[in-house]
Amino acid sequence: MEVKPNETKQISPFFVFFLMPGMQIGVGILGFERIIAKESGQDAWISVLISGLIINVLLWMCFKLLGRGPQTLDLVAIHKDLFGKWVGNAFNILFILYFIMISIILIRTYLEVIQVWMFPGVNVLMLITIILILVYRFVEGGFRVITGFCIIGLMIGSPLFLLNYFPLKYAHFENLGPFLDHSFLEIMKACKKMTLNYLGFELILIYYPFIKNREKSQKWAHLGALFTMVIYVVSILVSLAYYHQDQLKDVIWATLTLWKIVDLPFIERFEYIGISVWLFMVLPNVCLGVWAASRTAKRVFGYRQKKMLVLILIIILVSCIFLDNRYRIDKFNTISSQIGFYIVYLYLPLLFIWQSIVYKFRGHKS
Amino acid sequence: MKIKLLLITLASFLMTACGVEKQILEDILIAEVVGYDDAGDKKIKGTVVVSVPQPGEEADLGKEVYEADSHDIKAARQQENAKTPYPIVGGRLTVTLYGEELASKGLNDYVDTYRRDPMVGRDLYLAVVHGKAEDVVKMEPKLIKTPGVQVKELIEQNIRTNLPDVDLHRYLYACHGKGIDPVLPLLETTGDQIRVRGIALFKTDRYIGKYIPYEDGFLYKVLSENFKLGSYEIKWKENDFTDINNVESRVHYHISNANQDPKVRIEVKMKASLLEVQGYDLGKAVDLNKIEARAEQVIGKKLNEMVTMFQENHIDPLALGDHAKSKTRNFDQKHWEEAYPDIPIEVDLDIEMIQTGIAE
Known part of the structure; x- marks a missing residue:
């Protein structure tokens, strides 16, 4: 059951820091504010903070799941170990579908942004094909290449967070008061809605064997997840101060609309540059998602990863064609958010508990 | 492998463009200022100034005014296109004007x-334009060579002293937010010039027909935001005036008991300088105190009148409702709105003279 990729394919534990936000920060950040603020108003940032901390607890669970067996495992191995071949594989296939779904959301939502903000007449099929060809090249290069791309993407994308400075001139920080004026239930509801934006950390279950000195990686993973949380909290704080709560309810892409206020002498509409640069944040996401799906598929079905990769890309292409208007995309987003929520908040803890029970009976020593 | 890579690259090149509509600067007309008026029969009349690029080096930008009647703004744009050689695009729009009549019917549909x-x-x-927006739009290109600049700079210049800082975002903020009512600059044409008449007052998106005159715009600014600059003239006696220069003014709202029996105290602290005075010796402390006290009395009275006027008209351009909401737990919006016209609002003004110029 031991999973041992060649050492030339492994990465240093430090890079897990980049892989975490690399997968977690995607298209969600462009417009998550409206959905969260609808539930818990000015206390939305508390929800973002809480769910960020819960994610860290779940991340700790993932590391426990992976590390307490006698050998190095990944999700596929854990499933086989705990449920046997057939049931285990059924779960694995569910996870493959889940990773594909995440990739579809990322690509389709990003293209929707391009359609609405920049080019309404753009040929979606062509654009998706170009993106998928890029994804193919990166994923074909292997996990190391994708890691590198995550780092580059984060570096190119991170200057965009400085844009939060511009709305401060318009900020009404008293909008954040009164503190904790929403019930516990409302804040928790907002936490649930926030899940979709934090998804991606569970990929550690797939790429764990690819990390050298694995024990050291946990620290970096937690730091990475905290980094994501900080970025989300800052974004929502700025948005809450910039928009009136009643106004925020109608703004679909709050972060993007906020970039409109950026006023530089040499450029009138900064959000066009922002959207273009954002591709460097979205593409690593898609690559990681597709890589995880193809890797799991390879481990389950035993075919070559490249074949699986092509198949998965075709599935993504076809699904993107069917998601052709705002209503369907929104619905798809909501459904996947639900699925993601149950996988992360329900399935992972259950798996964790089940593993504890099984190991106790078997008498493993951790 | 290499051939495959080459094919992929080639294919990518073939797929560029992706069916995107091209917009070349010489082949479009850039809308700079747009005005909308009520044309009766549920129709609006749109008037637009566009810049027309002229060939040649150092050529002035030409400008042209087009008009059209329609039911909504996008259709008006379409109608205007019937008369123009190139499509009009709105990406560089700097000012949108609304006629008084249209504004009093509600702007929501036309800002949307x-x-x-x-x-x-x-x-x-x-x-908002006192009279017809069309007049200002038509006047605009006559005044200055580059189209679209005149009205924009007029507003921008006055935002420093007498107009509240209102752009599209701030208007939407006030219009959509509960407990705030927006204000907009009110323009008019006098002879062959465009002039700021004052600040138009709104109830949600409806112009209520009342406005704060240009001179008192300074007082509104004092009440609503922290700012530097601006001046106000105080009348002592007949033919005896003093001009007070604002160096720095700060405002704080103290709202208590918003859910039961609300009380509001607006605290204004102004640091001012005097640059013109008649009949007083500024070297003596007594006289300076006298001027301070007198200025506080005169301006304070004006501020109180303004606040009372807001209450009488059931409008809240100072965002008191919003401030109350952010400071009160379980804020009762409905109760506040009902109580608002009768809330005791106290304006607490403190003027401190910090300079009297370079002459004794």
Whole structure:
């Protein structure tokens, strides 16, 4: 059951820091504010903070799941170990579908942004094909290449967070008061809605064997997840101060609309540059998602990863064609958010508990 | 492998363009200032100034005014296109003007397109025109060579002293937010010039027909935001005036008991300088105190009148409702709105003279 990729394919534990936000920060950040603020108003940032901390607890669970067996495992191995071949594989296939779904959301939502903000007449099929060809090249290069791309993407994308400075001139920080004026239930509801934006950390279950000195990686993973949380909290704080709560309810892409206020002498509409640069944040996401799906598929079905990769890309292409208007995309987003929520908040803890029970009976020593 | 890579690259090149509509600067007309008026029969009349690029080096930008009648703004744009050689685009729009009559019917339907359209920036200025918006729009290109600059700079210049800082984002903020009512600059034409008449007062999106005169715009600014600059003239006696220069003014709202029996105290602290005075010796401390006391009395009275006027008209341009909400747990919006006209609002003004110029 031991999973041992060649050492030339492994990465240093430090890079897990980049892989975490690399997968977690995607298209969600462009417009998550409206959905969260609808539930818990000015206390939305508390929800973002809480769910960020819960994610860290779940991340700790993932590391426990992976590390307490006698050998190095990944999700596929854990499933086989705990449920046997057939049931285990059924779960694995569910996870493959889940990773594909995440990739579809990322690509389709990003293209929707391009359609609405920049080019309404753009040929979606062509654009998706170009993106998928890029994804193919990166994923074909292997996990190391994708890691590198995550780092580059984060570096190119991170200057965009400085844009939060511009709305401060318009900020009404008293909008954040009164503190904790929403019930516990409302804040928790907002936490649930926030899940979709934090998804991606569970990929550690797939790429764990690819990390050298694995024990050291946990620290970096937690730091990475905290980094994501900080970025989300800052974004929502700025948005809450910039928009009136009643106004925020109608703004679909709050972060993007906020970039409109950026006023530089040499450029009138900064959000066009922002959207273009954002591709460097979205593409690593898609690559990681597709890589995880193809890797799991390879481990389950035993075919070559490249074949699986092509198949998965075709599935993504076809699904993107069917998601052709705002209503369907929104619905798809909501459904996947639900699925993601149950996988992360329900399935992972259950798996964790089940593993504890099984190991106790078997008498493993951790 | 290499051939495969080459094929992929080639294919990518073939797929560029992706069916995107091209917009070349010489082949479009850039809308600079737009005005909308009520044309009766549920129709509006749109008037637009566009810049027309002229060939040749150092050529002035030409400008042209087009008009059209229609039911909504996008259709008006379409109608205007019937007369223009190139399509009109709105990406560089700087000012949108609304006629008095249209504004008093509610602006929501006519601002919505600017809120929705990603082409439009958020630093677009909105303004109401006393009379017809058309007049200002038609006057505009006559005044200055580059189109679109005149009205925009007029508003921008006055935002420093007498107009509240209102652009599209701030208008939407006040219009959509509960407990705030927006204000917009009110323009008019006098002879062959465009002039700021004052600040138009709104109830949600409806112009209520009342406005704060230009001179008192300074007082509104004092009440609503922290700012530097601006001046106000105080009358002592007949033919005896003093001009007070604002160096720095700060405002704080103290709202208590908002859910039961609300009380509001607006605290204004102004640091001012005097540059013109008649009949007083500024070297003596007594006289300076006298001027301070007198200025506090005169301006304080004006501020109180202004606040009372807001209450009488059931409008809240100072966002008191919003401030109350952010300071009160379980804020009762309905109760506040009912109580608002009768809330005791106290304006607490403190003027400190910090300079008297370079002459004794």
